Amino acid sequence: MSKYKKIKEVNYPYLSSPATVYEAENGHKVVIAKKESHMANISTWVKTGSINENSENNGVSHFLEHLMFKGTTNYKAGVFDRTLESKGGIINAATWKDYTYYYVTIPKRSFDLALHMHADMMIDPIIPEFEVGPQFEYGKEEPEIKRERHVVIEEIRMGEDNNWRRVYSSLNNAMYEKHPYKREVIGTREIIASIPQCEIMRYYQTFYSPSNLTTVVVGDFSDDEILAKIESEFKFKDFSNIEKCKSDEKIPEIKIKSPTVIEQSGNVTTGYMMFGFLCDSAKNLKESIALDILSTIFGEGKSSRLYNKFIESSNEPYVYQIETCHYQFKDGDNFFVEASFDPSKKDELIENIKNELTNLTKITQEEFEKAKKRAKVNFAQETETVSELADSIGYYMTVCEDLECAAQYLKILDEIDIAYLEHIAEKYLNNKACSISILCPKGV
Amino acid sequence: MQHILKNDIDIIFKEAKNTPRTAVCFYFAIDKPEKFSGSYGLFAKLLLQGTKSKTAEQLAFELEAKCIDVSIKAKQDYLKVSFLFLNEDFELAMQYAKDILLNSTFDDFEKELFKVKGEIKADLDVPRILASDTFVRNLFEGHYYSNTATKTLEEIDNIKKEDMFEIHKQILNSRKVVSIVGDISDINSTSDFFAQNFDFMKTNNSKSEIIKLDELNFNEKTKIVKISKQDLNQAQVFQGWLVPNIDSEFYPKISLMNNILGASGLSSRLFVELRDKQGLAYTVRSSYETLSKSAVFSFYIATEPQNIKKSLDGFMSELEKLSKIPPSKEELEGGKENLIGKLEYFTQTNSQIASMEGYNYLMGLGLDYSERFAKTIYKITANDVSKAAELILNKKSLICALAPKENLNFN
Numbered sequence: 001m002s003k004y005k006k007i008k009e010v011n012y013p014y015l016s017s018p019a020t021v022y023e024a025e026n027g028h029k030v031v032i033a034k035k036e037s038h039m040a041n042i043s044t045w046v047k048t049g050s051i052n053e054n055s056e057n058n059g060v061s062h063f064l065e066h067l068m069f070k071g072t073t074n075y076k077a078g079v080f081d082r083t084l085e086s087k088g089g090i091i092n093a094a095t096w097k098d099y100t101y102y103y104v105t106i107p108k109r110s111f112d113l114a115l116h117m118h119a120d121m122m123i124d125p126i127i128p129e130f131e132v133g134p135q136f137e138y139g140k141e142e143p144e145i146k147r148e149r150h151v152v153i154e155e156i157r158m159g160e161d162n163n164w165r166r167v168y169s170s171l172n173n174a175m176y177e178k179h180p181y182k183r184e185v186i187g188t189r190e191i192i193a194s195i196p197q198c199e200i201m202r203y204y205q206t207f208y209s210p211s212n213l214t215t216v217v218v219g220d221f222s223d224d225e226i227l228a229k230i231e232s233e234f235k236f237k238d239f240s241n242i243e244k245c246k247s248d249e250k251i252p253e254i255k256i257k258s259p260t261v262i263e264q265s266g267n268v269t270t271g272y273m274m275f276g277f278l279c280d281s282a283k284n285l286k287e288s289i290a291l292d293i294l295s296t297i298f299g300e301g302k303s304s305r306l307y308n309k310f311i312e313s314s315n316e317p318y319v320y321q322i323e324t325c326h327y328q329f330k331d332g333d334n335f336f337v338e339a340s341f342d343p344s345k346k347d348e349l350i351e352n353i354k355n356e357l358t359n360l361t362k363i364t365q366e367e368f369e370k371a372k373k374r375a376k377v378n379f380a381q382e383t384e385t386v387s388e389l390a391d392s393i394g395y396y397m398t399v400c401e402d403l404e405c406a407a408q409y410l411k412i413l414d415e416i417d418i419a420y421l422e423h424i425a426e427k428y429l430n431n432k433a434c435s436i437s438i439l440c441p442k443g444v
Numbered sequence: 445m446q447h448i449l450k451n452d453i454d455i456i457f458k459e460a461k462n463t464p465r466t467a468v469c470f471y472f473a474i475d476k477p478e479k480f481s482g483s484y485g486l487f488a489k490l491l492l493q494g495t496k497s498k499t500a501e502q503l504a505f506e507l508e509a510k511c512i513d514v515s516i517k518a519k520q521d522y523l524k525v526s527f528l529f530l531n532e533d534f535e536l537a538m539q540y541a542k543d544i545l546l547n548s549t550f551d552d553f554e555k556e557l558f559k560v561k562g563e564i565k566a567d568l569d570v571p572r573i574l575a576s577d578t579f580v581r582n583l584f585e586g587h588y589y590s591n592t593a594t595k596t597l598e599e600i601d602n603i604k605k606e607d608m609f610e611i612h613k614q615i616l617n618s619r620k621v622v623s624i625v626g627d628i629s630d631i632n633s634t635s636d637f638f639a640q641n642f643d644f645m646k647t648n649n650s651k652s653e654i655i656k657l658d659e660l661n662f663n664e665k666t667k668i669v670k671i672s673k674q675d676l677n678q679a680q681v682f683q684g685w686l687v688p689n690i691d692s693e694f695y696p697k698i699s700l701m702n703n704i705l706g707a708s709g710l711s712s713r714l715f716v717e718l719r720d721k722q723g724l725a726y727t728v729r730s731s732y733e734t735l736s737k738s739a740v741f742s743f744y745i746a747t748e749p750q751n752i753k754k755s756l757d758g759f760m761s762e763l764e765k766l767s768k769i770p771p772s773k774e775e776l777e778g779g780k781e782n783l784i785g786k787l788e789y790f791t792q793t794n795s796q797i798a799s800m801e802g803y804n805y806l807m808g809l810g811l812d813y814s815e816r817f818a819k820t821i822y823k824i825t826a827n828d829v830s831k832a833a834e835l836i837l838n839k840k841s842l843i844c845a846l847a848p849k850e851n852l853n854f855n
Contacts, residue, residue: 014464038788069710078720081710086778088785091710107785133723146723155726157677158746161571267675270566302492302504311559312501320562340566370509377511377530380464385792 002227004030010403012393013410014383019393020223021403026236027211031393031403032226033218040111040219041386043103044122045394048207050097050185051331052247059152059187060195060203062095066148067200068102069093070131072124077131080117089114090387097181098330099398105387108219112229115217119233122213125204129197138193152192159186163272163439164338170262171276171336171437177257179331180248205239214397218386252331254280260435261350265442270320271343272439275353277335279428282328282399286412289375290424291326291335293416296371298360298429299324299337303370306337309356310349318342319349330399335429343444354431361422368418375413445801445811446631451639452646454621456805457631460794466534466626467798470525470545470645471806473619474518476653477588478611480603482596484518486560487611491516491525493552495543500552503544512537514544520589521654521736522806523615528795531627538641545616546644550608561600564593572746575671575680575846582669583684583740583842587657620647623802625794657738660686660840667842672849679749679847683759684742685839690734690807694832696820698732698741701832704771704779705762706730706743711778713766714743718758724751736807741836749851756843756854767833770826779829784818 004022012019012033019033049061071077084091089106102122104114133147159165169184176182215234217226256278282288299306300323310319322339337357341349382392396406448455478484492514493500507514513528525545529537567573577592584590622645628634638645660667688694706714706729718724728745743759771779791797791814804813845852 016462037792039792078711078716082778085709085711085782086774088781088788090786090789105789107788147720148723150723151719151726154678154724154747157748158726160677163569267673268569270562270569301508303501303508308501308504312504317555317558317562320559320566340562342562366505366509370505373509373511377465384463 002224003231004227008404010407012383012403012406014380015389019403021397022227024210027209028234028236029214029397030227030230031214031216031397032221032223033216033389033393034220035218035383035386035389036220037386038108039105039386040108040114040217040221041103041105041390042111042115042118042215042217043101043390043394044118044213044215045099045101045398046208047099047212047398049095049099050183051180051250052207052245053180053183054246054248057191057195057199057203057245058183059185059191060200061100062186063148063152063192063195064127064200064204065093065095065100065102066152067127067132068121068125070128070148071126072120073126074120074124075117077128080121084110084114084117087113095185097185099394101394101398103387103390111219111221115229116233119230122208123234123236127197127201127204132197132200135196136193138190149192152186153189156186156189156192163266163268166264166266167272167274167338167437167439170264171274171435174260174262174435174437175256175276175278175334176253178248179250179253181329181331202242203245205242206245209239210236214394216390216393216397218390218393250331252281254278254332256433256435259433262435262437264437264439265444266439268439268441271341271346271441271444273339273341273346273349274437275337275434276437277428277434279333279335281330281332283330283401283405285400285405285408286416287424288328288333289409289413290416290421291333291428292375293368293371293421294360294425294429295324295326295335296374297363297367298356300374305359305367306339306353306356310339310352318345328395328399330401343440346438346440346444350436357429357431360425360429363418363421363425365418368421372413372416376410379409447811448631448635450635451643453635453638453642454647454805455635455638456621456623456801456811457628457634458625458797458801459628459631460625460797461627463627463794464530465528465794466531466624466628467793467795468527468538468541469623469798469802470541471621471623471802472523472525472615473650473652473806474521474523475618475650476614478591479607480599481591482560482600483603483607483611484523485596486556486600486603487608488516488518488523489556489560490550490552490608491544491548493556494549495547496549497543497547503540507540510536512540514540522803524799524802526795526799534628535637538637542641548612550605553605553608557600557603561597564597567593571673571676571678571680571846574673575682575844578669578671578846579682579684579742579842579844582667582844583660583686584657584738585661587738588654589657589735589738616644617648618650619806620645621802621805623798623805625798625801652736654737658686658688660842662840665840667840668855669842669844670852671844671846672852673846674848676749676846676848678746679752679845679851681745681747681752681755682742682844683756683841684740685836685841687732687739687741687836687839689736689739690809694835695734696817697824697828697832698836700779700783700821700824701766701829702730702732702741703783704775704829705766705833707732708779708782713762714759717762718745718755722754722758724748724755724758728755749847752845752847752851753854763833763837767830767837770830773826776824776826776829780821780824783821787814787818
């Protein structure tokens with residue numbers, strides 16, 4: 001008798017059979033979705049990211065993600081990468097505000113090996129001191145031996161040379177008052193240089209508990225076959241006695257308390273601008289879908305309002321690129337408008353985007369129908385490959401904390417009408433409720 | 445894949461059952477250098493900016509309302525017009541394809557010119573793009589392939605609207621292929637549809653006027669190009685060689701060597717040595733890009749500016765090591781599986797398959813080239829890999845580094 005009990009079957013749109021959610025007594029969840037393919041995917045989603053960090057350990061979720069690849073009791077550093085890549089596997093991981101996830105996409109013939117090594121990595125990382133690299137005080141003398149600390153510091157440097165990243169980071173910081181989302185997921189050079197190995201291990205032991213993990217398997221398998229393997233491979237250790245890491249208080253902020261304008265200058269030739277808004281949680285599915293639709297109408301594609309107004313129909317265009325995006329989070333979504341532009345027209349652009357935001361409370365039937373169809377096609381697209389489907393399932397399980405949201409998506413989409421969209425635009429995309437971040441060339 | 449030649453239209457096709465969207469790629473060979481840098485790119489953009497019956501706005505709205513995704517790209521050797529749409533919209537999508545390919549007016553020429561200049565300036569604010577642009581421009585100096593974004597900025601104002609009509613004529617007279625992947629069981633009626641409605645897609649055996657380029661165009665063994673830019677946190681470093689292309693017997697050997705050295709993912713030699721063991725970078729890799737008349741093998745790293753020399757030494761050390769000591773059996777076999785597995789990974793969707801098969805067919809590689817490529821890869825020996833590394837070492841190389849001025853004093 002399997003330790004994993006079936007919790008629910010979810011009629012995931014565009015799949016030939018329901019995706020099934022299982023849970024063990026220790027809280028470890030498993031989702032199995034059947035998809036005919038020569039490839040298969042296994043991923044484990046951990047409910048932690050910058051949301052669980054504080055000012056002392058900011059960046060530890062992401063640093064740990066790197067260090068999870070540095071060996072286990074059974075396999076030394078590098079064996080996981082070498083073994084699975086030599087079977088044609090694509091392996092990697094990613095850290096974001098609400099989650100960290102690890103995945104392997106591999107030809108089906110090597111899936112058993114992938115499951116075995118993936119489980120081993122998730123339950124038994126040893127995070128060797130040597131692979132972490134010596135601690136040091138950033139800005140002072142650097143150690144001769146440079147290991148993963150320096151790799152992450154290089155990643156931070158890379159972000160600092162990215163103009164959009166600079167604009168986004170300042171905006172993200174300004175949008176929140178206290179919530180941990182305020183911080184950069186990647187952390188700071190100072191913390192990454194100095195955080196001790198034992199603190200990183202403690203973070204792992206605090207947040208990588210079975211009840212915080214969802215393992216997703218997508219491929220052409222039977223559930224029983226997969227469950228049996230998962231049960232024999234995922235033998236979790238007990239960390240209940242350790243002193244747990246402390247997180248900052250997490251009071252959701254769904255409205256910017258002090259809207260601000262942040263201006264920076266840099267060695268650039270173009271202007272970069274982002275407007276940012278806070279919205280309700282991604283778990284509020286109807287509002288979240290409405291924001292997806294509003295994003296399409298407002299700033300996705302060449303027929304979107306912003307592209308049309310500032311680029312296509314403009315007689316003297318001064319905007320080179322303009323678009324919107326909607327990021328979903330557990331403690332409240334973000335909505336952004338971003339544009340690159342002629343820096344001498346900065347003030348004009350701000351005023352004009354604000355005007356367009358006001359007009360967003362008047363949506364035409366044509367725009368509405370177009371955006372709804374796009375939402376349906378996007379949803380279908382997310383089931384095209386085993387990895388895309390696994391990513392969607394992981395997102396619904398981790399951020400929305402219920403796979404049923406995926407099954408409900410198209411039904412709720414059909415319930416949304418123009419009046420509701422206009423209401424959501426007015427509620428969240430108000431031009432007085434946003435912060436703005438700008439990067440311009442020096443001297444402009 | 446199947447091939448059908450009907451009414452002189454080359455159609456390649458694969459049935460993908462139970463898939464909701466169909467992918468159709470129209471490939472056109474580019475057989476001669478453009479008059480001014482950026483002409484083909486501008487032409488590609490203008491194809492979506494209005495036809496005789498529809499304005500750019502109408503076209504964008506109608507395509508997006510129907511969720512017909514269209515992407516048009518001009519690369520050095522070809523123009524690719526890709527359509528991806530719901531199966532039930534096949535005829536409608538193809539009507540748009542015909543209208544765009546035959547009836548574009550290029551009336552938005554001035555506006556598009558302005559947009560392209562703005563986009564290029566924003567792109568060149570990205571350090572990696574600026575370094576890569578300088579690298580490619582210098583690699584192919586004097587050749588059409590040196591037409592990069594910076595060169596386009598210098599030459600784009602010379603391009604005239606009339607040039608667009610010339611390119612249109614040239615493209616319609618070129619070698620072409622239509623690549624289709626979707627849930628279409630009756631290829632005969634589909635090919636009849638193209639035969640009746642896409643007369644302009646008749647292929648021609650045009651000959652390429654683009655010159656072959658096998659070696660770098662300078663005397664020294666290694667040339668260094670330095671670009672200074674202040675306030676950078678990382679240096680952007682490229683080192684590259686002109687090497688045999690896809691037509692050569694060396695192609696699979698260099699492909700495998702590249703994979704082992706720096707393209708396999710987290711386990712390549714460069715990744716392990718320069719990133720994992722020396723902590724020099726987050727991004728380090730090698731790549732092998734083949735064009736119809738040349739090919740480039742290159743290294744890339746983004747690193748703290750003071751590490752430029754160390755990184756370059758690291759590149760050469762790994763290349764030399766591989767040229768002298770053939771990879772172990774385990775590494776060799778692993779490299780092969782990795783390369784072939786990645787091919788499988790990147791051919792999962794209808795649009796990926798249509799795109800790759802169309803490209804291979806246009807380049808004269810025939811149908812199902814990937815399967816034949818895989819068979820060739822399995823035959824490669826450890827000595828072949830070392831020989832591929834040695835071949836590169838014996839050629840001239842170009843180094844390009846972008847960093848703050850004070851960090852460019854290396855030799």
